[in-house]
Amino acid sequence: MPRPLDKLPKAHLHLHFTGSMRHSTLIELAREQGLHLPDALEQDWPPRLRATDERGWFRFQRLYDIARSVLAKPEHVYRLLLETAEDEATAGSRWLEIQVDPSGYAQRFGGLTATLELVLDAAARAAERAGIGMAVVVAANRTRHPLDANTLARLAAQYAGKGVVGFGLSNDERRAQARDFDRAFRIAKRAGLLAVPHGGELLGPRSIAQCVDDLEADRVGHGIRAAEDQRLMERLADRQICCEVCPTSNVGLGVAERAADVPVRRLFDSGVPIALGSDDPLLFGSRLLRQYELARDVYAFRDGEIAELARQSIRSSSAPEALRKELMKEIDDWLMTPPPESSAESSPQ
Structure with a gap:
């Protein structure tokens, strides 16, 4: 048997707040509140999506908004983040940066500031109970006016640190x-x-270049279309700008037909840092560990390369330096430990 991937320390840098909800929690909260869920979120889950056209993206967003509606009370936020932290710990994720747009909840939780403070408190409590590190990324919405983004940026700045x-x-x-x-x-x-x-998910390399040139991106969410432009990959590699690659999400949205079509290997071999992510497990049906299983089973990453993926996720994170050093050592220990079959073969008979 190969080395267990759930024992490999790693950071998770691409996970959305609503999309991190357990499917069972969605069902339970909806029933408690008498909310009707469409078949795609219940018996036909995970939904079959194809968001490469406008109609498909609208359906994806509609399902997402329906899922968001079940989080009606502060205790639902605390539950969601605790369960998310527990799921991360199970996958070997030791540091999580979860992304949230407070404006999606501001009306029910007392405004932007109150919503962000609720999420931050829930994240801190969940992290402590699950024994992982957790931080928050405040996200603006491309479909709204840039002035709304300015407001959110100022809010995020107030809670930096x-x-x-x-x-x-x-x-x-x-x-x-x-x-x-x-x-x-x-x-x-x-x-x-x-x-x-x-x-670089629904649009090509130019979209990534704008993120780098105009927004001074430290990381790019998804970024897989960089594989279409060798010079862009070289820029990302030279500047060590990480791509948060989410294979099951790419397949779930129809960006790639099969997991094998996501250019994880091409990006990695070109020196582009990669942090594997699950994006929205609630809608795509799989969490972080599955992405690492794909690295091994579909992209033919050897254990040394998988360990390097984990290192890249930590290097690209905002985790405190002491935690980074600790996790890097644990990754080395994971790699130095013989896989189970080797241990069995070398043990006395």
């Missing part, structure tokens, strides 16, 4: 160019936050 570590930009990248949000990212950067916009 208090649980917020980054500023992101999510939703359909076809709806607005990255450069439209440059002011918001300047606000975030001045506060010392990481710039982590989505790019």
Whole structure:
């Protein structure tokens, strides 16, 4: 048997707040509140999606909004983040940066600031109970006006060093160019936050280049279309700008037909740092550990390369330096430990 991937320490850098919910929790909360869920979120789960056209993306967003609606009370937020932290610990994830757009919940939780403070408190409590590190990325929405992003960036800046570590930009990248949000990212950067916009998922290399050139991205959410441009991959590699690659999400949204079509190997071999992520397990049906299983089973990564993927996730994170050193040592220990079959073969008969 190969080395167990759940024992490999790793960081998870691409996980959305609502999308991290357990499917069983979605069902339970909906029934408690008498909310009707569409078949795609219940008996036909995980839904079959194809978001490469506008109609498909609208359906994806509709399902996401329905899922969001079950989180109606503060205790639901505490439950979601505790369960998420427990799932991360089970997968060997020792550091999580979870992304949230407070405006999606502001109306029910007392405004933007109150919502962010609720999420931060719930994240801190969940991390302590599950024994992992957890931080928050505040994300703006590409489909809304850049002024809304400026507001969120100022909010995120107020909580820099208090649980917020980054500023992101999510939703359909076809709806607005990255450069439209440059002011918001300047606000975030001045506060010392990481710039982590989505790019290169539904659009090609130019979208990624805008994230790098106009938003000074430290990481790029998804970024898989960089594989279409050798010079762009060289830039990402030279500057060690990480791509948060989410294979099951790419397949789930129809960006790739099969997991084998996601260019994880090409990016890795070109020196582009990769942090594997699960994006929205609630809608795509698999969590972080599955992404590492794909690295081994589909992309033919040897254990030394899988260990390097874990290292890259930690290097690209905002984890405290002491924790980084600890995790790096544990990764080395994981790699130095013989796989179970080797241990059995070398033991006395």
